[in-house]
Amino acid sequence: MERVLLLHGGGGEGTWKLIRKVFLKYFDNQYLSKLEDAAILELNGKVAYTTDGFTVKPIFFKGGNIGKLAIAGTVNDLVVMGAKPLYLSVSFVIEEGFPLMTLEKIVQSMKEEAQKTGVVVVAGDTKVVPKGNLDGIFISTSGIGKVIYEGLSASNVKPGDIIIASGSLGDHGACILAEREGFDIEIESDCASLWDLVKNVLSVGAEIHAMRDPTRGGLSAVLHEWASSSKVSFVIEEENIPVKEPVRGLCEFLGLEPYHLACEGRVIIAVKEEDAEKVLQALKEHPLGRDSAIIGRAVPVEKRPEVLLKTAYNTLRHLEPPTGELLPRIC
Numbered sequence: 001m002e003r004v005l006l007l008h009g010g011g012g013e014g015t016w017k018l019i020r021k022v023f024l025k026y027f028d029n030q031y032l033s034k035l036e037d038a039a040i041l042e043l044n045g046k047v048a049y050t051t052d053g054f055t056v057k058p059i060f061f062k063g064g065n066i067g068k069l070a071i072a073g074t075v076n077d078l079v080v081m082g083a084k085p086l087y088l089s090v091s092f093v094i095e096e097g098f099p100l101m102t103l104e105k106i107v108q109s110m111k112e113e114a115q116k117t118g119v120v121v122v123a124g125d126t127k128v129v130p131k132g133n134l135d136g137i138f139i140s141t142s143g144i145g146k147v148i149y150e151g152l153s154a155s156n157v158k159p160g161d162i163i164i165a166s167g168s169l170g171d172h173g174a175c176i177l178a179e180r181e182g183f184d185i186e187i188e189s190d191c192a193s194l195w196d197l198v199k200n201v202l203s204v205g206a207e208i209h210a211m212r213d214p215t216r217g218g219l220s221a222v223l224h225e226w227a228s229s230s231k232v233s234f235v236i237e238e239e240n241i242p243v244k245e246p247v248r249g250l251c252e253f254l255g256l257e258p259y260h261l262a263c264e265g266r267v268i269i270a271v272k273e274e275d276a277e278k279v280l281q282a283l284k285e286h287p288l289g290r291d292s293a294i295i296g297r298a299v300p301v302e303k304r305p306e307v308l309l310k311t312a313y314n315t316l317r318h319l320e321p322p323t324g325e326l327l328p329r330i331c
Contacts, residue, residue, distance in 0.1 A: 001100075001101065002099070002100040002101070003096075003098060003100055004094050004095075004096065004097065004098040004099075004100055004103060005096060005097075005128070006096050006128050006130065008126070008128050009094070009128030009129075010128075015126065022103060022104050022107055023124060023126070025104075025107075026104075026107045026108055026110070026111040027090075027107070027111060027121040029120045031087075031122035031123075032120075032121060032124070038123065039089075039122035039123045041122065041144070043144070045146060045147065046146075046147040047083070047147060048083035048144070048146075048147055049142070049143070050077040050078055050143050051141065051142040052073055052077060052141050052142075052143075053138065053139070054066050054073065054138065054140070055138050055329045056176065056331050057135065057136075057180065058176075058179055059102075061175055061176055061189055062179065062189060063175060063188035063189035063190065063191050064109075064189050064264075065105070065106055066139055067105075067108075067113075067139065068109045068110065068112075068113045068191055069191050069264060070090065071088070071110050071113040071117075071119070071193065072113055072191050072192055072193045072194075072264060072265065073141075073215070073264060073331060075113075075119060075143065075194070076193065076194045076264075076265075076267075077143065077213065078143050078144075078145035079145075079194045079198045079211075079213075080152070080198070080212050080213050081145075081147070081152055081211075082147055082148060082150060082152045082211070083146055083148065084145050084148050084195065085117050085118075085119040085143060085145045085193075085195055086119060086120075086144055086146055087119065087120060087122045087143065088114070088120070088121045088122065088143045088144075089121070089142045089143075090110070090121050090124045090125075090140070091125040091126070091139070091140040092124070092125070092126045092127070092137065092139055093127045095128075095129060095131060095133065095136055095137065096128055096129065096131040097131045098137055106137070116195075117196070119143070148202065149208070152208065152209070152210055152211055153210060153229075154212070154225050154229040155229040155230050156210055156230065157226045157230035157298050158209055158232070158298060159232055159300045160272075160273050160298065160299075161209055161232075161271060161272060161273065161297060161298040162270070162273050162276035162294055162296075163234065163268065163269070163270055163294070163295050163296045163297060164268070164269040164271065164276065164280055164294055165266065165268055165292065165293055166268075166283050166289045166292045167242060167263075167266050167288065167290075167292060168190070168242040168247070169219050169241060169242060169247075169266060170243060170251070170258040170260075170262070171187060171188065171189060171190040171263060171265075172190055172191060172215075172261070172262045172330070172331075173261030173262040173326075173327060173330055174187050174246070174247040174258075175187050175188055175189040176262075176327065176330055177250070177254075185246045185249070186246055187244060187250075189265075190263050190266060192264070192265030194213065194266075196286065197267070197283065197289050198211070198267060200283075201279055203282075204275075204278050204282045206272070206279045207271065207272040207275050208269060208270070208271045208272075208279070209271065209272070210226060210269070210270040211268065211269050211270075212225070212226070212267070212268050213263065213264075213267055213268075214268055215330075216262050216322075216330060216331065217262070217322040217326075218260045218262055218263065219241070219268065220259045220260050220307065220319050220321055221260075221321065223236070223268075224321040226270065226298075227306065227307055230298070232299065232300065232305060233298070233299050233300070233308065234297070234307045234308065235296050235297060235310055236296035236307065236308065236310065237295060237310050238309045238310060238312065239311075240293050240294065240295045240296070241259065241293070242291050242295075243258045256326070257319075257320075259319060260326055261326075262327075262330050262331060264331065265288065270298060280292055280293075280294060296310075307319040
């Protein structure tokens with residue numbers, strides 16, 4: 001079995017062979033094929049720029065792998081800022097001895113996920129570290145997108161805004177936790193690029209104030225960030241929050257809050273009340289949004305910004321923000 005060697009990161013003939021055999025095989029395009037120190041791009045108007053790192057363990061999981069996750073995660077960070085993803089850069093840090101076949105599977109999945117959005121990899125880098133200095137492979141990405149819908153911001157949520165979740169929450173976090181700890185549950189990561197879903201939402205003429213993909217910290221992290229930035233509170237109908245039974249069961253067994261678990265293919269939307277139904281309809285018309293639901297609303301602050309869950313018994317309880325490290329290396 002061929003493996004990644006230190007010479008593959010040395011900048012010489014070994015590096016060139018790896019680039020040609022793996023990276024150009026799947027990422028080749030008019031920008032990358034020039035193999036310059038930087039890609040020259042033409043951009044007009046406002047752009048969104050993001051950067052991210054991926055260390056997920058295990059690197060292959062139900063519904064995806066670290067490569068698919070790297071593309072989808074970066075794309076989604078652009079999408080929720082109202083930007084059409086255009087270009088990505090990708091950097092690999094690989095442990096000496098990593099199977100070359102496994103690397104190729106990861107890179108192939110990245111190509112396939114990028115094609116769903118039309119985003120292209122225009123720059124990259126590869127480093128190889130001695131065996132034992134890294135756990136397999138880490139990936140870092142940056143992304144650029146053209147802003148087509150302005151004004152989306154964590155500080156722009158208004159009292160009265162309706163909160164919509166685009167699908168079941170906590171799937172990715174539950175999947176990684178179950179696979180890592182050996183629990184046999186029927187749940188896949190929701191890992192997916194959201195551009196095809198969100199572009200339809202942005203085209204319906206709705207007044208959308210904020211969007212966020214609920215990754216680390218889940219729904220709770222999103223709502224607490226919005227509450228702090230926009231100086232609003234939230235009342236969320238717990239019965240309306242879409243959570244799959246295997247996820248709920250795992251959380252009950254382990255004493256976890258499902259609203260703290262990460263998603264990697266969902267979007268939370270704050271929209272003006274009058275436009276909520278047409279946003280919901282646009283989401284439901286897409287396969288990634290068929291389980292979308294209105295889950296609550298933003299309300300004026302009384303004493304301090306807070307996030308409240310209305311239970312099935314019509315009582316209110318505080319949804320606490322995530323604290324500590326619930327699950328390391330979730331993405």
